[in-house]
Amino acid sequence: MEIKIIPIRGIPIPIKPGDDIAKMICEATDEQGTPLQDGDVLVISHKIISKSRGLIHKLSDIKPSKEAMELSKSLNKPPELVELILRETNRIVRLRNGIIICETKHGFVCANAGIDISNVDGGLSAVTLPPNPDEEAFRIRESIKKMKGVDVAVIISDTHGRPFRRGQVNVAIGVAGIKPLRDRRGDNDLFGYTLKSTAIAIADEIASAAELVMGQANEGIPAVIVRGLEYQKCDESSIKDLIMTPQEDLFR
Amino acid sequence: MEIKIIPIRGIPIPIKPGDDIAKMICEATDEQGTPLQDGDVLVISHKIISKSRGLIHKLSDIKPSKEAMELSKSLNKPPELVELILRETNRIVRLRNGIIICETKHGFVCANAGIDISNVDGGLSAVTLPPNPDEEAFRIRESIKKMKGVDVAVIISDTHGRPFRRGQVNVAIGVAGIKPLRDRRGDNDLFGYTLKSTAIAIADEIASAAELVMGQANEGIPAVIVRGLEYQKCDESSIKDLIMTPQEDLFR
Numbered sequence: 001m002e003i004k005i006i007p008i009r010g011i012p013i014p015i016k017p018g019d020d021i022a023k024m025i026c027e028a029t030d031e032q033g034t035p036l037q038d039g040d041v042l043v044i045s046h047k048i049i050s051k052s053r054g055l056i057h058k059l060s061d062i063k064p065s066k067e068a069m070e071l072s073k074s075l076n077k078p079p080e081l082v083e084l085i086l087r088e089t090n091r092i093v094r095l096r097n098g099i100i101i102c103e104t105k106h107g108f109v110c111a112n113a114g115i116d117i118s119n120v121d122g123g124l125s126a127v128t129l130p131p132n133p134d135e136e137a138f139r140i141r142e143s144i145k146k147m148k149g150v151d152v153a154v155i156i157s158d159t160h161g162r163p164f165r166r167g168q169v170n171v172a173i174g175v176a177g178i179k180p181l182r183d184r185r186g187d188n189d190l191f192g193y194t195l196k197s198t199a200i201a202i203a204d205e206i207a208s209a210a211e212l213v214m215g216q217a218n219e220g221i222p223a224v225i226v227r228g229l230e231y232q233k234c235d236e237s238s239i240k241d242l243i244m245t246p247q248e249d250l251f252r
Numbered sequence: 253m254e255i256k257i258i259p260i261r262g263i264p265i266p267i268k269p270g271d272d273i274a275k276m277i278c279e280a281t282d283e284q285g286t287p288l289q290d291g292d293v294l295v296i297s298h299k300i301i302s303k304s305r306g307l308i309h310k311l312s313d314i315k316p317s318k319e320a321m322e323l324s325k326s327l328n329k330p331p332e333l334v335e336l337i338l339r340e341t342n343r344i345v346r347l348r349n350g351i352i353i354c355e356t357k358h359g360f361v362c363a364n365a366g367i368d369i370s371n372v373d374g375g376l377s378a379v380t381l382p383p384n385p386d387e388e389a390f391r392i393r394e395s396i397k398k399m400k401g402v403d404v405a406v407i408i409s410d411t412h413g414r415p416f417r418r419g420q421v422n423v424a425i426g427v428a429g430i431k432p433l434r435d436r437r438g439d440n441d442l443f444g445y446t447l448k449s450t451a452i453a454i455a456d457e458i459a460s461a462a463e464l465v466m467g468q469a470n471e472g473i474p475a476v477i478v479r480g481l482e483y484q485k486c487d488e489s490s491i492k493d494l495i496m497t498p499q500e501d502l503f504r
Contacts, residue, residue, distance in 0.1 A: 003257040003464055094502045101502060109416035118450070159452070163415050163503035164361035166494050167433045167453030169460070171417070181419045198370070200411070200463065201419030208421070209461035211452065212255055212481055229464055242418050250346040250353060251415035251503050 006034050006225040007213040013220050015047075017054035022143035025223055034225060036144060040152045041226040043210035046173055047116065048222045049136050049156060050127045057084055058125050075100060081117070084126055088113035093252055104129065107243040108173060109252070110160045129158070133174025134238050141176040153177035153231065157207040157214075163251060170211035172203035174239050179232035180204075181241045201242055202231060258286050258477040259465040265472050269306035274395035277475055286477060288396060292404045293478040295462035298425055299368065300474040301388050301408060302379045309336055310377045327352060333369070336378055340365035345504055356381065359495040360425060361504070362412045381410065385426025386490050393428040405429035405483065409459040409466075415503060422463035424455035426491050431484035432456075433493045453494055454483060 010028040015021070021044065029036050036042070050056070064072070064079035068086055072079035076098050085100060093109055094101040102113040106129065114129040130136050137154040144152055156174035161167075172180060180203035210224035246252045262280040267273070273296065281288050288294070302308070316324070316331035320338055324331035328350050337352060345361055346353040354365040358381065366381040382388050389406040396404055408426035413419075424432060432455035462476035498504045 001259060001465055003461075005255040005257070005461070007253060096502055099502065159450075162453075164496055164501060165423070165453060165456065166496050167451045167456070169453050169456050198411075199419045201414075201417060201421050202464070204417065204419070204421050205460040205463050208457035209255075209257070209464060211457050212454070212461060212478075213253055226464075244416055244418055249416060250348055250351065 001228060001230060003209075003226060003228040005209055005213050006227060007221045008032070008034075008223040008225060009221060011048070011220075011222055013222070015051040015222075017052065017056070019048075019052045020143075021048055021052050022140045022147065025140075026144060026147050028223075029225065036148055036150050036152055036225065037227065038151045039227075039229075040150070041155060041178060041206055041229055041231065042140070042144075042152050043155045043157050043170075043207055043214075043224045043226060044137075044140065045214060045222040046114075046129060046133060046156050046158045047127055049130050049133070051120075053130060053136075055128045055130065056120060056125050057128065059084075060124070071095075071100070074098065081112075081115070081126055084128065085113045085115055088115060088128055103246075103252075105131070106133070106173070107240070107245075108158075108160075110158070114158055114173075129173065130156070134176065134240075135174075137174040137176035151177070153233070155203055155207055155210075157210065159211070169204075170207040170214070172201075172207045172239060172242065175203050175237045177233060177235070177237065178203060178206075179234040179237055179241070180239060182232060203239075203242060206231075253480060253482060255461075255478060255480040257461055257465055258479060259473045260284070260286075260475040260477060261473060263300070263472075263474055265474070267300045267303040267474075269304065269308070271300075271304045272395075273300055273304050274392045274399065277392075278396060278399050280475075281477065288400055288402050288404055288477065289479065290403045291479075291481075292402070293407060293430060293458055293481055293483065294392070294396075294404050295407045295409050295422075295459055295466075295476045295478060296389075296392065297466060297474040298366075298381055298385060298408050298410045299379055301382050301385070303372075305382060305388075307380045307382065308372060308377050309380065311336075312376070323347075323352070326350065333364075333367070333378055336380065337365045337367055340367060340380055355498075355504075357383070358385070358425070359492070359497075360410075360412075362410070366410055366425075381425065382408070386428065386492075387426075389426040389428035403429070405485070407455055407459055407462075409462065411463070421456075422459040422466070424453075424459045424491060424494065427455050427489045429485060429487070429489065430455060430458075431486040431489055431493070432491060434484060455491075455494060458483075
């Protein structure tokens with residue numbers, strides 16, 4: 001089993017509100033001679049989804065609360081951006097060294113509630129995460145099924161920092177058609193030893209693999225095909241499988 | 253740029269102390285018709301490195317300390333295993349719900365100091381991490397250069413759990429020939445906005461990509477070629493670039 005990671009080039013950038021991402025991906029993959037196939041995993045940067053949904057917020061339109069005004073001083077960020085971050089946040093997990101780590105309304109723990117001002121319009125506007133990334137993944141999967149008759153899994157991705165380790169990695173924030181956690185508990189190893197705690201976050205590993213061709217800054221590759229992977233299909237998959245509750249988490 | 257993730261089959265398992273991993277990898281890749289090429293990244297599970305170095309510890313040979321005896325009760329682990337974990341640990345970061353999160357002597361923060369009893373001998377022995385994974389990666393890289401005349405990067409990998417998210421992912425614990433962190437700070441995005449904090453842990457993403465074919469239990473694929481990736485070469489790379497100091501870490 002050899003896996004291919006195929007960048008999807010030629011998606012018209014910038015994405016505008018109302019753009020049909022599934023259609024754009026089908027056209028771009030056909031155009032470049034790598035049409036989508038049954039069993040492909042499609043990894044899509046959340047940013048183009050958010051933009052297609054119009055989740056672009058002009059900072060000058062936002063009225064910061066008193067709390068945002070206060071916080072913005074220590075964070076060295078515009079109060080309007082801090083206000084936007086607070087609106088997307090369930091609770092602040094860490095606030096130190098000018099960094100704000102949030103638990104988002106989805107349950108993700110990440111910097112600035114996943115709000116980003118890069119690759120938008122030069123710093124004037126910010127993009128928020130889709131409120132329901134699973135649903136976005138589901139819709140794109142269904143739409144591709146209808147348009148092309150192929151059964152693909154879809155992963156919506158974002159880059160997150162991690163405790164203990166420097167640098168960000170791409171992770172899954174929404175899934176459709178794939179079980180995001182590959183649970184190995186109960187399987188035997190090569191020597192007959194029963195695995196006790198091995199569950200692999202395969203959707204996160206796929207997102208990371210995709211990032212190797214996606215890049216981050218000016219590559220303009222917002223979607224990637226991962227082809228040749230054996231994965232557990234699932235019609236009702238959810239990113240919730242990968243999100244720890246505060247109760248089971250040792251670091252909240 | 254399309255990337256291929258090629259499993260290396262046919263490495264003779266189990267690995268025994270003194271086995272020449274570099275030679276085995278060269279033979280297996282030649283044999284399966286995917287000889288190593290300049291620019292390949294070779295990802296190797298730490299476990300075969302540890303075994304080749306004889307880092308296999310028979311639990312019945314270990315005399316647990318009083319501390320290990322005490323701890324073993326709450327952890328539901330054999331006291332000999334707990335003793336081994338403590339010997340590899342700089343400090344305990346979390347100890348809760350029968351889970352012990354350690355900062356290893358290398359600086360990694362992971363469960364059980366990276367000590368594993370799966371895929372060894374059915375539960376009687378445990379394998380510890382190599383004391384210097386960078387050096388192991390360096391030696392394999394040099395050895396392949398000498399044997400085959402090709403310039404490959406080498407990543408030694410292990411699977412780690414993460415705060416906030418369920419499931420483990422494969423990460424880099426040793427590197428040679430590749431800059432493990434791709435620092436994008438100062439680059440411009442597509443809209444001319446200067447990126448402020450984007451540094452991608454590319455070595456971790458490569459390790460995660462490799463895991464997609466490595467598997468965890470009984471696949472017997474302990475090494476993988478990642479081919480076609482553009483990466484920053486570096487003759488004196490170190491995993492230290494990816495390890496946060498306790499001072500910069502918000503979660504220790």
